[in-house]
Each structure stands twice: as structure tokens, then as C-alpha cells.
Amino acid sequence: MQTVETVIETNELAQVINCWLSTLSTDNRVLFLRRYWFGDAVYMLANECGISANKMAGRLYRLRQSLKKALEMEEISL
Amino acid sequence: MKEKKIFDALTEVREEYIEEARTTQLKRQPKGWKKWTAIAACAVIVFGISGVLLFQNFFPFGGSTGSGGAGHGENSTFMSYAGPVFPLTLSKSDNSITANRSVLYDFSLPNEDSIRVWGANVRDRYTLSNSSTEEKIIEAIYPFAGSFNQLHEQMPAITVNGQEALPTLYAGGYSGGFTGVYGGNDPDASFNILQLDSWEGYKSLLEDGHYQSSAFALYPVLSQEVAVYTFTYFEAPDEYDAATQAISFTIDPDKTTILQYGFNGGEIGVDGFRRYSYFVPNGMSRGKRGNDTKLLIVIGDDITDYTLQGYKNGACERGNELEGVSATVTRQVRVMSDVINELIDDFFDQYGDGNSLAVSQDMFLGAVSEFMVQYGVLSESVRDRYQHGMVEDIISEANNLKRVFYLKFEVTIPAGGSVPVTADMHKEPSYDFACSSSDNKGIQGYDMVTRLGSNLYFDALTAELTSTDNIEIVRQNYGFSLSQEVTKVELDPTQEHYYLEIRLVEH
Numbered sequence: 001m002q003t004v005e006t007v008i009e010t011n012e013l014a015q016v017i018n019c020w021l022s023t024l025s026t027d028n029r030v031l032f033l034r035r036y037w038f039g040d041a042v043y044m045l046a047n048e049c050g051i052s053a054n055k056m057a058g059r060l061y062r063l064r065q066s067l068k069k070a071l072e073m074e075e076i077s078l
Numbered sequence: 079m080k081e082k083k084i085f086d087a088l089t090e091v092r093e094e095y096i097e098e099a100r101t102t103q104l105k106r107q108p109k110g111w112k113k114w115t116a117i118a119a120c121a122v123i124v125f126g127i128s129g130v131l132l133f134q135n136f137f138p139f140g141g142s143t144g145s146g147g148a149g150h151g152e153n154s155t156f157m158s159y160a161g162p163v164f165p166l167t168l169s170k171s172d173n174s175i176t177a178n179r180s181v182l183y184d185f186s187l188p189n190e191d192s193i194r195v196w197g198a199n200v201r202d203r204y205t206l207s208n209s210s211t212e213e214k215i216i217e218a219i220y221p222f223a224g225s226f227n228q229l230h231e232q233m234p235a236i237t238v239n240g241q242e243a244l245p246t247l248y249a250g251g252y253s254g255g256f257t258g259v260y261g262g263n264d265p266d267a268s269f270n271i272l273q274l275d276s277w278e279g280y281k282s283l284l285e286d287g288h289y290q291s292s293a294f295a296l297y298p299v300l301s302q303e304v305a306v307y308t309f310t311y312f313e314a315p316d317e318y319d320a321a322t323q324a325i326s327f328t329i330d331p332d333k334t335t336i337l338q339y340g341f342n343g344g345e346i347g348v349d350g351f352r353r354y355s356y357f358v359p360n361g362m363s364r365g366k367r368g369n370d371t372k373l374l375i376v377i378g379d380d381i382t383d384y385t386l387q388g389y390k391n392g393a394c395e396r397g398n399e400l401e402g403v404s405a406t407v408t409r410q411v412r413v414m415s416d417v418i419n420e421l422i423d424d425f426f427d428q429y430g431d432g433n434s435l436a437v438s439q440d441m442f443l444g445a446v447s448e449f450m451v452q453y454g455v456l457s458e459s460v461r462d463r464y465q466h467g468m469v470e471d472i473i474s475e476a477n478n479l480k481r482v483f484y485l486k487f488e489v490t491i492p493a494g495g496s497v498p499v500t501a502d503m504h505k506e507p508s509y510d511f512a513c514s515s516s517d518n519k520g521i522q523g524y525d526m527v528t529r530l531g532s533n534l535y536f537d538a539l540t541a542e543l544t545s546t547d548n549i550e551i552v553r554q555n556y557g558f559s560l561s562q563e564v565t566k567v568e569l570d571p572t573q574e575h576y577y578l579e580i581r582l583v584e585h
Contacts, residue, residue, distance in 0.1 A: 014090030021095055026102065033099035037088060041269060044259050050106040054343060054393045061320075061392075 013076060020070040024063075032063050089511050153525075153553060153577035154518050156508035159275040161223025161253075161480065162525035162575070163505060164532075166204050169217035169486065171533040174210035178538040179203070179571070181526055183505075183578065186545035194582055195548050198524060202234075202501040208491035220245070220485045220501050221290070221531060223253070223280070226445065227477045229436035234503035238489050245485035247437060249445055250293035251452060252479045253283055256461050268461040273480055277525045277575050284482070284531040293484055297444025298451045300414040305380045309340075309372040311406040314358035320391040323403050324355035325374070327384040334379045335455050337467040339421050340372030343392055344466060355394050358403060371424045372405075375417060375469070377456075418450075418469065419443050425473045442476070449476040521552055524578045528571055536571040553579040 021029050034040045046056035163181065184199040208214045224232035226249070236243040254274050258267030274280055283289050307325075314321035322343075328350045329336065338344070338354055345353040359370040387394070388403020422443060426435065435442050450456050454464040454472050464471055491497045507522030528539060541556050543565045551560060556576055557567045569576060 010086040011090065013084070013087035017087050018090070018092055018095075021091065026098065027105050029095060030099045030102045030104060033091070033095060034104070037091065037096060037099065039270065041259055045104065048104045048106070052393070054395075057343065058320075058392055 012074075013071075016071060016074050016076060017067070020067055023070075024066075028059075028063060031059065032067075035060055152555065154508075154521065154523055154579060155275055156518065156523050157275075157510045157516070158508060159273065159279075160506045160508045160523075160525075161274070161482075162277045162280060162527045162530075163200055163202055164221040164223075164280075164482075164527055164530060165534065165536070166202075166499065166501070167219045167221070167532040167534055169219055172214065172216060173535075174208055175214065175216060175491065175534065176207050176209065177534045177536050178205040178207075179528075179536055180540040180542065182542045182544065183524060184544045185549050185580070187548065196522070197504055197506045200501075200503050200505045202503075204499045205496050206489060206491055206499055207496040208493060211493050213493050214491045216489050216491065218487055218489050218499060219290075220487075221284075221482050222485070222501075222503065223480060224483055225478055225480050226435065226437065226442060227433075228506075229483070231504060232506070233436065233483075234485065234501040236485055236487055237498075237500045237502075238487065239497050239499075243487040245487035247441075248293045248484040248486060249437075249441070250289050250482040250484070251448055252475070253280070253289075253481045254479065256453075256463060269463050271463070271475070271479065277527055277530075277577075280482075280527070281530055281574075287531075289482065290484065290531060293482070294486075297441075298447050300418060300447050300450070300456075302377065302414050303411055304414045304417065305376040306410050306412050306417055307374040307376070307381075307384075308408050308410070309356075309405045310408070311404075312358045312370075313402065313404045314388065315400065315402045318390055318400060321358045321400055321403050322355050322389040322392050322394060323358055323405055324353050324387050324389060324394045325384050325407070326351070326353040326387070327381045328352070329381060330379065334381065335377040335467065337375035337377065337455060337469050338373075339375075339424075339469040340370055341374075341468075343394065345394070346466070353394060355389070355392065357392065358388075358405075371421070371428075373417075373421075375414065375467075377414070415443065415447065418446060421469050422446060422473055425470060429470075429474070446473055446476045521579050521581050524580075526576045526578075528569070528574060528576070530574065539569040539571040540566065541569055541576065542566040548582055549580040550583050551578065552581050553577070 021032070024032065031045060034045060035042070042056050042060065043053045046053040049056065051059075165179065166177065168175065180203045182201040182203070184201070185195050186199070187195060188197075202220075206216075206218075220234060220236060222232060222234055233247075236245050255272045256268035257270050257272040258264045259269045274283065309323070312323070314323070326345075328347075329352060331350055336352060336354075341354045341356045343355045345351065354374060356370075356372050384407075386405070386407070388400040389395075389398050390400045391398070419439065422439065426433075450472050453459075453461045455467045457464075485501075489497055489499060505524060507524060509522055510516035510518040526541070528536065541558075543558055543560075546560050546565060549560075551558060554577060556569065556578060558564055558578075
């Protein structure tokens with residue numbers, strides 16, 4: 001059940017996420033969506049990039065922190 | 079809820095980005111970067127609980143961007159399948175009881191603030207008739223598809239003879255299966271969730287009656303004693319935001335099984351070597367325990383010796399060690415179900431976002447125990463997804479994954495008489511993700527099955543639509559015609575499946 005408020009909140013959040021995605025390099029954008037939209041496993045992404053799963057997790061962590069910062073800059077709290 | 083907001087927002091990600099992600103190969107790092115030294119013989123796993131939990135409800139479990147739109151028969155296969163409306167059944171078959179059934183779909187706006195119809199209020203009404211010469215007291219069972227985490231919204235309200243019934247709830251096990259990784263080609267892999275995506279899937283699940291009888295059986299009790307290693311009083315130098323504490327030891331995998339809770343990474347060596355690591359809470363010194371519960375549960379032979387080592391970040395590699403990282407480790411022998419019960423509390427404290435369980439904790443503990451025995455490290459056939467023994471995964475997925483619930487209640491029908499029984503519920507639609515390229519974006523699907531899992535004889539079946547001002551019918555096999563105001567139809571009770579697909583109309 002969606003109210004007007006939640007739809008507006010979702011749209012605002014979506015706009016910020018889209019805007020933030022546009023600031024990323026193609027590789028980072030693809031990585032973020034492969035993990036959090038398509039649900040690919042960390043180790044699988046790590047294999048594809050030829051790096052360790054630990055390093056991949058670090059890269060994803062930095063991306064999440066970057067998104068968090070972008071949301072905070074827009075004063076969006078979750 | 080946080081994850082719901084993120085999920086909703088992610089569905090609005092631009093389609094070109096999704097397509098880009100779907101078709102673009104990630105760049106490989108130069109080979110010189112690879113440092114497979116001490117960990118060369120190990121599988122290194124990062125337990126992505128923080129990320130996965132945040133987004134878990136939003137992944138296309140059971141579907142993908144390419145899976146929508148296609149049909150079987152003339153109806154669609156949706157990326158998110160809500161499951162059909164099931165028929166009433168009896169705990170024991172009784173030839174003297176027959177039923178008339180009428181199903182009403184109400185598409186009115188949920189409330190005056192709502193801007194769109196999402197889901198339908200369904201009234202599934204039965205008139206049960208007793209043709210015998212004696213009064214019958216029967217146990218009726220009403221099945222519905224759902225999950226523990228949405229049970230508050232999904233639970234049907236049952237009335238018998240106009241009076242609210244107080245049914246007993248039973249939960250079947252996880253209704254779906256598992257599959258390999260996206261793009262992988264191992265048919266036996268079980269890394270990902272594969273939820274049911276069609277009524278035929280439910281037919282396969284339910285038609286032999288085994289699933290339902292298992293739902294009414296007792297849950298397994300995890301009564302074994304286990305050694306529990308609890309980590310508290312974390313310390314790390316302030317300047318290292320991602321300071322990591324690792325514990326390593328060697329086990330005989332045939333004699334020892336490890337469950338973990340609160341850890342972020344690990345390594346599993348073929349020789350029995352194990353390393354589990356976590357980011358020191360907040361990355362700064364803590365003189366007392368925070369809200370981060372971290373423990374290892376050892377089943378079978380206990381670990382005999384372990385090493386603690388701090389690292390500057392999550393890379394637990396030689397050269398990356400860090401002094402000044404510590405924790406207090408305490409060992410207790412406890413009954414496993416007690417430990418899991420506490421972890422369920424902790425899990426909902428940390429990730430529940432204020433939402434409470436819709437069932438008793440005993441029932442949910444039973445469902446978690448069952449999930450662990452069926453699919454987790456206690457299973458004879460451990461699914462790849464759970465091989466690392468993360469208790470969070472088990473609790474989370476027992477909570478989130480779809481299953482069939484059953485409401486059991488008593489009905490007294492006088493000799494030669496009839497009694498009305500009604501199930502009222504809000505039924506979420508089946509749908510394709512808004513960010514997909516599917517032709518079915520914006521379409522809501524509603525399935526109904528007429529006989530599946532039921533031992534009742536239905537001598538009449540009707541269906542009706544109300545509050546249709548905001549919808550138009552895209553596909554159906556009922557025979558409704560909104561333009562000709564045909565909103566009530568008689569159906570063939572022997573036809574197994576009816577479907578209705580609608581979209582919203584702009585006024």
C-alpha cells in the first residue's frame with residue numbers, strides 16, 4: 001500500500017540514486033547494479049575482475065559509503 | 079522499512095543503466111595486482127550481510143530482467159509471483175460435505191490518500207452443506223501463500239456463520255528451490271534462491287499432499303549441546319575505520335561444523351583451516367559491548383586451539399596486520415535452540431527496523447530450525463548458499479522466503495444444513511519490476527486455483543469484480559467484460575486455474 005508521501009519519498013530517493021549512478025565510472029556503476037540489482041555473489045564478481053573477494057567487498061563497501069554520502073548530502077535519511 | 083525504501087527506489091533506476099549492467103563485462107584488474115600467497119589454497123569468502131540484508135527483499139528472486147512477460151498457457155509469468163488464491167479444504171475428507179464457492183476481487187483504492195490500486199481485497203466465500211442426517215463438526219483448513227515478514231498484511235480473516243473464527247496458524251516449509259549463480263552453467267549449484275513463479279509450481283508442490291502434512295508436523299528441536307564462542311569488549315586503534323579482527327583455527331570437517339553470527343568475512347581451506355573475521359564495531363575502541371553480537375557455534379568436536387589477529391582492514395593478509403586489535407572471547411556449552419532463539423531476538427533488534435514477528439517466537443524458532451535442518455549446515459544436503467554457516471542468512475530467509483501457511487478452524491454444520499465460511503484478505507499482485515524491460519510493466523496478475531490441495535467437492539463456483547473504475551483487464555480466462563458490465567461470472571469448478579491480469583487506467 002503506497003501513500004502519496006511514500007511515492008514522493010521513493011521518487012526523490014530514486015532521483016538521487018540515478019544521479020549518483022551517473023557520477024560513477026561505467027565499471028563501478030555496472031558493479032553496483034550487478035551486486036544490488038541482479039544479486040550476483042561477491043566472489044563471482046571478484047572472479048570476473050580477477051581480484052580477491054576481500055578486495056571486491058572493500059570496493060563494494062566504498063560504493064555503499066559513497067551512496068550513503070550522496071544521500072546525506074541531499075538530507076535523505078533512511 | 080529501510081530496505082523497502084531502497085528497493086522501491088532501485089526499481090526506478092534508469093533502464094539504460096540496467097541494460098548496461100546486464101551487457102557489460104567488468105574490467106579485469108591487471109594480473110600484477112593479484113597476491114595469492116598465503117590464501118592460495120583457501121576459498122576466501124566475504125559475508126556480505128550488511129549489503130545483502132539491506133537489499134535482500136529487492137532482488138529479483140525467482141526471476142530476472144528477462145523472465146517477465148513470457149507466458150505458459152495464455153497468462154503471464156511474472157518476475158515476482160504472489161501465488162494463487164487457494165481453495166478451502168478439510169483436515170479429513172467427508173463425502174457428505176459439499177461447497178459452493180464465490181471469489182470477489184475488490185479493486186478499490188486502499189484509502190483516500192492512495193494514488194493507485196496495488197493488490198486486491200479478496201473475499202473468498204464458501205457455503206458448506208451437510209447432506210447427512212447428523213450434525214458434523216469438521217476441521218476446515220484455509221491455505222494461503224505468504225512469508226513470515228509480510229504475515230501481518232497477508233493473514234486472511236476467517237469468519238464462520240458471520241462470527242470471527244480464531245484459527246490456528248501452521249506454516250509449511252520454504253516453497254521454492256535453489257539455482258546456480260546468474261550466468262553460471264552448473265545445473266546442480268544452489269547459490270541463489272529460486273522462488274516459485276507460477277501456479278504450476280504450486281501444483282507440483284502441493285498435489286501429493288506431502289507438503290501440507292509436513293506443515294502440520296512438529297518442528298525439529300535443536301536439542302544438541304554446542305560450544306559457543308562469544309566475542310565482546312572490542313578494541314582497535316581509532317585511526318583505522320575498518321580495523322578487522324580475525325580468528326583462525328583448524329578443524330576436521332567430518333567431525334566439526336561451524337555456525338557463525340556477526341562475522342563479515344572468512345576463509346575455508348581444504349585442509350580444515352578456517353578463518354572468520356569481522357570489522358571491529360565502529361572501527362574504534364570500545365570499552366564495553368556494543369550492539370554487535372558476534373559468536374561462533376561449534377557443533378561436534380570442539381576447536382582445540384585458535385589464533386586471534388588484527389588487520390588494518392578486511393584484507394586478512396600477511397603484511398596487513400595491525401597491533402592493538404583485541405576482543406574478549408568466552409566459551410560456553412549451551413543447548414543450540416537456546417542460542418538460536420537469542421540470535422533471533424538479536425537479529426530483529428538489529429535488522430527488524432521496529433517490526434515485530436507476526437507469530438510466536440516459538441513458532442518462528444521452529445521455522446528457523448526446520449530451515450536449518452532442510453537447507454543449512456545441519457542438512458544432509460547443504461545448499462551452496464548456506465555452506466558457510468551464517469545464522470543471519472538462515473533467520474533472514476526463513477523470515478523472507480515464501481511458503482504456504484494454513485489456518486485451521488472448526489466448523490459445526492447441522493444435519494441437512496449449511497454454514498457460510500469467509501476468508502477476507504488483501505492479496506498482493508504478481509508483477510514485473512518497474513525497472514525491467516518487460517512488456518508487462520504495470521500489469522498486476524491474480525491467480526486462483528479451484529481444486530489444488532482440496533478434498534472438498536465444489537458444486538458451484540462464481541467470481542465477481544467490484545470497484546473496477548481504476549482498472550482495465552489485460553488478460554483473463556474468467557469471462558468478465560468491464561465494457562459490457564459483466565462483472566460476475568459462473569465458473570467451471572473442474573477447471574484447475576483461473577487468471578486475471580489488470581492494469582491501472584488514468585482518469
